[in-house]
Amino acid sequence: MSQTATPQAIIDFFLDPKSYGHAVEGIQHRQTHVSHLFxxxxYVYKVKKPVDMGFLDFSTLEKRRAAAIAELELNRRVAPDVYIDVAAVHRDEEGQLSFNTPAIVEEVAVVMKRLPEEQRLSNLIASGVVGPEKMRDLGRLVADFHSKAQTSPEIARYGALETVRHNWDENFEQTESFVGRTLTPETWETCKQEIERFMRVYADLFERRLQGGWIRDCHGDMQTDDIFIDPETGTAHVLDCIEFNKRFRYSDTISDIAFLSMNLRHQNADALAEAFLDAYYHHSDDEPIASLLRFYECYRAYVRGKVRSFVIDQPGPSGEEKAAAAAEASGFFDRSLADATRLRPRLVLAIGVMGSGKTKHARELARRAGVRVLHSDVVRKQLAGLDPHDEHKVAFGTGIYTSEWTERTYKALLEEARGELALGNSVILDASWSKARHRALAAEFAAEREALFAILECTAPDDVLQVRLSKPTRTITDGRLELLDDQRAAYERPGAEEAEILLQMDTSGEFQTAATRAFETLFA
Structure with a gap:
């Protein structure tokens, strides 16, 4: 009896066109950190490498065979016409390898239908062929897949915070050796700090998802390199789900879609990501929670950085392949860092006397940051049963502008802000905020969720205030020139100790320049 075939002998077998029972002119060989693809x-033959990486174990033939069968069955859920069979490579008594001779099994391969390279989503994006409509079709396909995906108490426990934390701890442990090679010490430390803060502060969000039944048997590895779309028919195939570790496949559905949305954004295809997400949420019963999506996009980018980093320490890939993998890994780690630093929500007070430009700048800041802005004048009039756009001219400190009404207004503003912060969302509150005690109360609300508390104080010279307050086109606000002196007399300017960030900004200059300064200081 000859010796067991070596890994190289298996590779050589698959590289030989004569090994196959169908027409083959030439063989293309590609590899990932865990597989060879021929x-x-x-057809495409996928052979798993005999590796044990902790989170996956293909070290024995029995384990590779079980994983291959699982891969076939699981991927048939969403791409049944692509995943054909599991083929066994046999070794006869003379040591010859073949697919057909009944003998000792040396290796197994997942056999797939070969799809055109030009239909690979990453290539479609690079060539500019795919548009929002195709991504909306994909969003509907994934929503349908998730609606049918299995869930159970066993599956649900993988979405518990304990498991999510374990996944992150594993990430940080497994990437420590790459610090200084594919990620910086600052990236590793900052990601760890921000992720731990989010999990600590928003434990209730993870529990809410678990109790809502959103932890399911998902795909686990939805990326643009493994999705194929026919540009003419729109037919989509989503390939290569995770079969080797339930912990990575049993997940929150938001985590599943976050892989693809992160991948799309990483390829500068933000519009396609939005089209995919909009269609997904429209065709599913799921609730959009932006902070959790960002959390899981951060996770997915970090995992991709880790996986590409593994390549540089493996013996098989060439120096060129390792250099490319290292560059890709660094790019994914940078993206993860960018998402991590945006996990902490902001509570921003846009403050100042009437005519200072705070309302206009609050709106523009909210537009740029993609967050809600709440206007005190709107809330005040709604509380009083008035149309927010109707003028309500009263003397200073009277009518719906008494101190009692102001207390009611600020309380309503802050309660609304509390709801946004509870979802991990940033929010901007536009009001005069003329009293330090009201600003201190806002700071307490921010502290409940460890949100960054910032004050944007808008100012302008007297002559500019007078011109602005004299304009008849002002909307929402009831500020008038004759009230300015009284309000200034009651206004208590903020000190640096009141907020984590205090930006005092003269708004009399060019608007967009000031708006950019505000955004870059408070949100960028």
């Missing part, structure tokens, strides 16, 4: 004619 593109042979109309």
């Amino acid at each position: 593109f042979a004619g109309d």
